[in-house]
Every structure is written in C-alpha cells, then in structure tokens.
Amino acid sequence: MLKIENTYRNSQELIDVAGKFIMQNNQQIRKNLKSSKSEQTPLKVIKYNGQYSKDKGTDQVDAVIKVIEQIVEHYGEDTEIMLLGRTNDDIKFLNQYSGFRVTRDNKLTYSKYPKLAMFFLTVHKSKGLEADNVIILNGKNDLLGFPNRILDDPLLSLVLTDQDQYNFAEERRLFYVALTRTRNKTFILAPEANESIFVKELIDKQKVGQELVSDRVTLTKNPKCPKCVQGYLVTRENVMHKRQFIGCSNYPNCDHTINDVRVINDQVICSNCKGYMVVRSGPYGEFYGCTNYPRCKSKQNLSRL
Secondary structure (H helix, E strand, O other), rough: OOOOOEEEOOHHHHHHHHHHOOOOOOOOEEEEEOOOOOOOOOOEEEEEEOOEEEOOOHHHHHHHHHHHHHHHHHOOOOOOOEEOOOOOHHHHHHHOOOOOEEEOOOOOOOOOOHHHHHHEEEEHHHHHOOEEEEOOOOOOOOOOOOOOOOOOOHHHHOOOOOHOOOOOHHHHHHHHHHHOOEEEEEEEEEEEEOOHHHHHHHHHHOOOOOEOOOOOOOHHHEEEOOOOOOEEEEEEEEEEEEEEEEEOOOOOOOOOOOOHHHHHHOOOOOOOOOOOEEEEEEOOOOEEEEOOOOOOOOOOOOHOO
C-alpha cells in the first residue's frame, strides 16, 4: 500500500482539522497529512439567525454576503469562489435576492463585485476540483442538511461493507471532500441554534471559530425547549394553513410544538409539568393555562403571578 500523504492544495492548518475530522471513523485508513502551505484561520463557521423576512429574504443571503466581503477584503475581487451544497436545492435561496444571479449552468454573479468568479456545485460533483476559496452552504441539522439523513443513492446500502457501517461514514467522507476543495479558506454556513452534528463537532471538539452574521437578538435568548432541554423555541410558519407556531430548534430530533407564539416573548412556567403558561379567556375572565393542555390541565389566576 502506497499512501499519498502530501497535499499541494490545502494549508497544514486546514488538513490538521480535516484530517482529525475524517479519522473519527476508526475504520478509515490512517494517514499523516502534510503540506508546505500555511493559512491562518483557514476554516470558519458563519452563523445566521435562520429566520425569514418577506421584504428581505433569508439570513442565509446575509451570511453569503458577509463571507464574500471577507474574501474580497483579504484577497481582492480578482479571486474565485466555489459554493458547495449537499444537493442542488441548496443554492435556490440566493434567487430571493436581486443582487445575485444564478445561471442555468450554476455560475453566479453578485452585483457589488461583478469581477468575482463564482460557481456552485454539489459536493459529489466537486470531487477532484478546487477553487481559491470555498463556501459550504448547508450546515443545518435537517433531513436534507449535511449530513444528509436520507440516502440519495438507493444502491448505496447494497455496496457498503461492514467497515462502512460507522454512523454517517459516507457523509463524513463527503464532508471531508467539501472541506478540502479550497486553496485558501473554507467557510461553513449554519443556523445559529440548529447546526448540523458535523458543524457542532468542528466547533466543540476542534475549536473552529464561529462568527454571527449580525448583532441582532440571537436564538440563544429564546426560551429553552421544555421537552428536549437542548434546543430553543423558535417561531415557524405552517405554509399550508398560513399560521405561525412555535417549534424546537432541534427539529427533527425534537418534535415539540406550541400553537401559541406569545410564549417567545412572555414565559410563565407551569408549576405542574414545567411547560409554559399562556393567557386564555374563560367564562370568568382571563387566566393562565398550560400549553400542554389537555395533557396538563393546570391553571393559574393572573392576579397570583
């Protein structure tokens, strides 16, 4: 066996992180990766709020703009940016902002920096390719996030060996590919309170730096989910019924929901089940009732709180 351990694309700092990440699978062939290149802070997580505004679009757009600004400030406008997604759908959100244009062949233009060479690929299609800088778009904890929890290739399970049964082994290898497409820096976009397990691993275990898109109120100030205690309660929208509700930021790992969105700004803890109380109207006036009704029928008079 001859191991290829020298890389001429990535910096030593990047392959140190990427190497530790891929080697979490103890069935992976062990390699001592080396590079003569050096790049300070070659990897950064850019966190966005994860909310949607009809007049502005998504915070993901703000995150992409923030990364582009950092790249241009450091390397100038005459550079190349590869945007990577787990699936082809990961680029669609940019169409919500008029400053970007995505062509049929997935080339991108940004009105503020028209000279920038930008293009989008799925990570599968990026194998063997490289760019000056890379933006990984979908670092969300979701069925279609990264790792993707739905096998995109139905034949994959038929060809996996016993050694490949490590949890998300193929997704981990694919994420490694995404991390190492850059000649300089890689940026990962992820929601503030619902990042994928891969992003969380890089932050918690390898201390990869993270940065918020803006100074707006963050999800970490939202109330904790009473069911899983790990996530935060966030406002979501039921498109079919055109109504808002509250859900856990750890969805789909936690499916806790509350129909009353007032809990976001007014938290009164239920003494019975430790859920949340909201103001309700009855024949004798207003009172606090538990959001877990009818499972919890606890009530409290407003005057007692």
